[in-house]
Amino acid sequence: xxxxxxxxxPGLWIASSFMVIVVVAQSIIFIxxxxxxxxxxxxxxxxxxxxxxxxxxxxxxxxxxxxIILVGLLAVLGAPTAWMRMNDIGAGRTELAMANAAASVxxxxxxxxxxxxxxxxxxxxxxxxxxxxxxxxxxVLTHRMAKAVNLLNKKYDPKWIKLMMAGxxxxxxxxxxxxxxxxxxxxxxxxxxVSAGTMLFISKAxxxxxxxxxxxxxxxxxxxxxxxxxxx
Amino acid sequence: MSNNSSREVSFSDNMVKIGIITVCLAIVANFIxxxxxxxxxxxxPDFSTILSIWSLAFVTFGVGWIVQPxxxxxxMGVSGSYIGWVAGSVADLRAxxxxxxxxxxxxxxxxxxxxxxxxxxxTSSVFVSVTIITIFTFIGAYTIPLLPEFxxxxxxxxxxxxxxxxxAEMSSKNLEIGAGTIxxxxxxxxxxxxxxxxxxYMTLFVIAAGMLVARVVYTMKxxxxxxx
Numbered sequence: 001x002x003x004x005x006x007x008x009x010p011g012l013w014i015a016s017s018f019m020v021i022v023v024v025a026q027s028i029i030f031i032x033x034x035x036x037x038x039x040x041x042x043x044x045x046x047x048x049x050x051x052x053x054x055x056x057x058x059x060x061x062x063x064x065x066x067x068i069i070l071v072g073l074l075a076v077l078g079a080p081t082a083w084m085r086m087n088d089i090g091a092g093r094t095e096l097a098m099a100n101a102a103a104s105v106x107x108x109x110x111x112x113x114x115x116x117x118x119x120x121x122x123x124x125x126x127x128x129x130x131x132x133x134x135x136x137x138x139x140v141l142t143h144r145m146a147k148a149v150n151l152l153n154k155k156y157d158p159k160w161i162k163l164m165m166a167g168x169x170x171x172x173x174x175x176x177x178x179x180x181x182x183x184x185x186x187x188x189x190x191x192x193x194v195s196a197g198t199m200l201f202i203s204k205a206x207x208x209x210x211x212x213x214x215x216x217x218x219x220x221x222x223x224x225x226x227x228x229x230x231x232x
Numbered sequence: 233m234s235n236n237s238s239r240e241v242s243f244s245d246n247m248v249k250i251g252i253i254t255v256c257l258a259i260v261a262n263f264i265x266x267x268x269x270x271x272x273x274x275x276x277p278d279f280s281t282i283l284s285i286w287s288l289a290f291v292t293f294g295v296g297w298i299v300q301p302x303x304x305x306x307x308m309g310v311s312g313s314y315i316g317w318v319a320g321s322v323a324d325l326r327a328x329x330x331x332x333x334x335x336x337x338x339x340x341x342x343x344x345x346x347x348x349x350x351x352x353x354x355t356s357s358v359f360v361s362v363t364i365i366t367i368f369t370f371i372g373a374y375t376i377p378l379l380p381e382f383x384x385x386x387x388x389x390x391x392x393x394x395x396x397x398x399x400a401e402m403s404s405k406n407l408e409i410g411a412g413t414i415x416x417x418x419x420x421x422x423x424x425x426x427x428x429x430x431x432x433y434m435t436l437f438v439i440a441a442g443m444l445v446a447r448v449v450y451t452m453k454x455x456x457x458x459x460x
Contacts, residue, residue: 006273015268018261023319024362026254027355030311033246034351041344043337051333051349055356058332062325063364065390070365071372081265083369087362088262089320094293101292102285106277121275124266125282130289131262133297138317139255143248145305145313149342162342163406163446165306169341170402170409171442172303174417175435176323177399180392182421191389192396199400203335217332217397224393229386 003117007078016084023087054214061221066092076110077123090131102126187232195224244310247351251314258318295432303439307331307341311351319358324391328398329357335401408449409442416441 006012031052038048069092073082077099085095100110103126108119152161180188198220206212212219270276277285290297301317307327308316316322331341333353339345368375376384403410417438424434 167446175438178421195396196400
């Protein structure tokens, strides 16, 4: 069976679907557990549904980042593999880089003449082994981190711990945001500033329109993107 | 008070159990295509090649494997972490949705209610992203080139726009911390590469700056309370 046929074969589609099934099933189980536990912490069903709606609207825009890269991956790795890898851990660029690096270990390159079925196999192992890293760390460290935070809350003023964690989160996103601004040109700055300004405006000045709050991030993102494109 | 914390514990224990089982399943599913290629088509790199590939991955991405789940824990929480490191797109998709779910429910991060809303937010984002990615797997190659040029160009600004809005939302309750931290962030991201600092360490520096700014603001506010 030749390379292209295998890469797009029904067998590979089935093999690739297990990960996507786990991803979706995991979320179904977790959201049901969350809704069930909600009343125990004093959250109403209304609040939960509102949160769900807002998250779904907010997710639409950023989901297009993987879509752009997906189209590139389709040509190189075939639909089943691209579909699976874009739905799991590992940004598109990372998967592509890893696939290429793995192929190079056996002397081949993606999309080059020497990309044989063996190179494809190497690419599959490469992406799997890389993604394994994050999953193992999450598996091993997550509950330990939860315990660590509980300990910190017992030892120190919980208000300060909460503020410190907020500071750490804000720090992390300050890093991500700065990475998009420093040395990237003025359209990026425009996009970020306009988006941030829109978000603050909707949250504060338009506070009395609760219907606007749910799609606020989605709207802000689009306004930022479009203004930056128009001005660029 | 103790009643609350026992519920907290039971919820957390449940989440951890679900998380561990689902992540283990994900780890297995992760390898199925490679195993399929081996068992059905007889194609598998030899063991030393697999080891070389793993070493390559470790050297290139290994630090991220360890640092990222730790640094994102503060926003993702327990369930969010189990979900996020399986489904991916943590910074630009899962975290913003967790934040927004908390915002519209009027709860804070780091509280039991906050954790539940964050779980709801992250899971909801997974349903949307899987749907969109699946749709575009089939129609993407045809439809993307048909989009108007303006829309296609605007995709280049998804990240600064998303991070700008998320940052604004996170800072809205703590404007001083937000302003102080982005100032530090911009300076550090500008200066540190010139000193040869790699991006992983840069992340840690800016996070440290955020915690420092938070400490300063906390002390200043406490002083104000005492003076009053």
